[in-house]
Amino acid sequence: MPDLTAWFAAGRREVDEALDRHLAARAAAVMPPARASGPGVSGDAEDVVQEAMRYSLLGGGKRLRPLLALLTGEALGAGRDLCLPYACALEMVHTYSLIHDDLPAMDNDDLRRGRPTCHKVYGEATAILAGDALLTRAFEILGEAYVELPAPRLARTLQAFAGALGARGMVGGQSRDLAAEGKAIGLEELQRIHAGKTGALIRVSLEGVALLAGAPEPAVRRLAEYGDLLGLAFQIKDDLLDIEATAEQLGKTPGKDVAAQKATYPRIVGIDATRTLLRETVDRAAALAADLPGDRDRFVQLAHWVADRGA
């Protein structure tokens, strides 16, 4: 699949540049400008949070969610002005969730994207705040980018996007995941964990662009369904990679799931059944691709890429 790989590389550059821009573009400051002299803390306290945001956001990463948004935009014939800001919001929110999940009170992880985690570099307080600020900035970007969009597209996107992040989505999944540590859980509960923890955001990476573009309801729904399968395949593969890959490949500590007695597909159904499940999920996603708008081959390739990736 050379063309998808090339498309990914180009898209990743576009996303990285846009992320850099969206972080540099400071929202209207609500505080008066800092004075160069006089007593007081230097302007740095605020800057430290912004530096921590940049550190975690711009420190590599697959950019899967933004790429899904761009790909959906192309499939719907929408321009970059429509999907690139949303793509950035997705990556900011994904990064916020990584920063908070890595905290000592949560998964207590030292390594992320091949570098020390945010709290290891900046301390816990700044890491919590950097996560909060990235989550907030994601919504601010939606407000900045979609001023011209006819109602009710922004409202509907906001519902889907925020819904994917909340107590019934990403936050709920992380909470379930923490509660399941060291316990024997079944396949069903594992799937609920993943549907919330990673699935919801991957689904809304496609669904949100369809809502922004004002796509017809059936197209929105099919893209969301395809996104669900893609998210499931992504997570199954992640569990396999935790066993098979090295730290260098992963950019995070491998074997961590096993060590933390995390519930994973291999642990619950065994490695062979996990591989079979991955194949089946990819096949279902590829089959769904026939009903998607735009270039169906690209969506087929994408499903295979998720399962075949090395990290």
Added chain:
Amino acid sequence: MPDLTAWFAAGRREVDEALDRHLAARAAAVMPPARASGPGVSGDAEDVVQEAMRYSLLGGGKRLRPLLALLTGEALGAGRDLCLPYACALEMVHTYSLIHDDLPAMDNDDLRRGRPTCHKVYGEATAILAGDALLTRAFEILGEAYVELPAPRLARTLQAFAGALGARGMVGGQSRDLAAEGKAIGLEELQRIHAGKTGALIRVSLEGVALLAGAPEPAVRRLAEYGDLLGLAFQIKDDLLDIEATAEQLGKTPGKDVAAQKATYPRIVGIDATRTLLRETVDRAAALAADLPGDRDRFVQLAHWVADRGA
């Protein structure tokens, strides 16, 4: 000012009911429903986060920010359907900031609104997640409530609201506050801390409603300016209360600022000068009230209430 007090009491009941509704109204679940039997963690992991959200959100509080939103709505002749959802979003965001600020890695506080802080009851991980989920739910409510609103009102509100919360607003203020602990800072830096930490959200409590209502630009600006002064007065009074009031009155630990060597107005300029500054700020706000839409007396009363409150 008996009528404002009565209006506050009624408004607070309205807000509390709406908050309860907005928390109960679950967003479309992205996860399949829980099965009653079978292996696995019970549905409780998700519920614990929701319980923690309820505990912190519905456990009392002055509801100042939502009341400011309702009052602004009345001044602009807007119905409750316009300002009540936004009022709830404000209180959710305020509560999220309290939960995160109280964490051990931040201000490490045990008491809030007269009860143990969220992390004391539910643990740090759940407290972090409950804060994240409240922040997220606030944005989701905006998406749910403002589907019918003509563009670009939602987008502009989103900009102002999210901007007030982010690295240049509330998060920035908290970061500055942490950096200033134990250091000698000047009045200017103190004002920057407060402008971010509490001022930005109070300002946008009024400004956001004006944007939602499609108020003319000068009215939006004047309400925002009045909100700035109100926020300043509120914080000066807070610093005085930390010295003068008891734990029972405050619902949080008094003398905490002094103990933590926090920069406060009394510490920097002395108690008498602080009281003078409070009076001056209230007078400036009351003077501005003449240019505000609706019942100017109410805005004058409000400024006085902020300075005269006992907790």
